[in-house]
Amino acid sequence: MAVATLGSVVLDCPDPAALAGFYAGLLGGEIVPGGEDWVELTGVGGTLLAFQAAPGYVPPRWPSADASQQVHLDLTVADLDAAEKEALALGATVLEAEDRERSFRVYADPAGHPFCLCAG
Known part of the structure; x- marks a missing residue:
């Protein structure tokens, strides 16, 4: 029996909105802003793809x-x-x-x- 289910894949980045736009262009889906530090891309399959601002991202x-x-x-x-x-x-x-x-x-x-x- 599984302990958990996969809720989302989250990519750290310097600009969540810009990176969400890139992946929306590749995968389709709908961009859902969640504030200046978080953006989600929905409707791209069974898993949520999200983007999170990461200060000092490398x-x-x-x-x-x-x-x-x-x-x-x-x-x-x-x-x-x-x-x-x-x-x-x-x-x-x-x-x-x-x-x-x-x-x-x-x-x-x-x-x-x-x-x-x-x-x-």
Whole structure:
């Protein structure tokens, strides 16, 4: 028997509204402000995605031998090339461009969190 259920995934960032806008552009959904330090993105699947202001936020480094990334999102897409074009237009940056034939590609969101676009 489970002790808990997953309530949300929360990303720390310097600007919750801006990062929510980025992910709304990628995933759709509705942006729900919760104050200047908290924004939620609803309607993007079964789990709430939220963004929390973090003073002194430092983005993870990818790749890094001396520090782990902690967590990343895998986003399933129908067409990797089309999804990449949209992600880059929204402000994503490419983190790994070496192997264009594999089933996923690695990017950073505007706050520096790594995420993957994965062929679905």
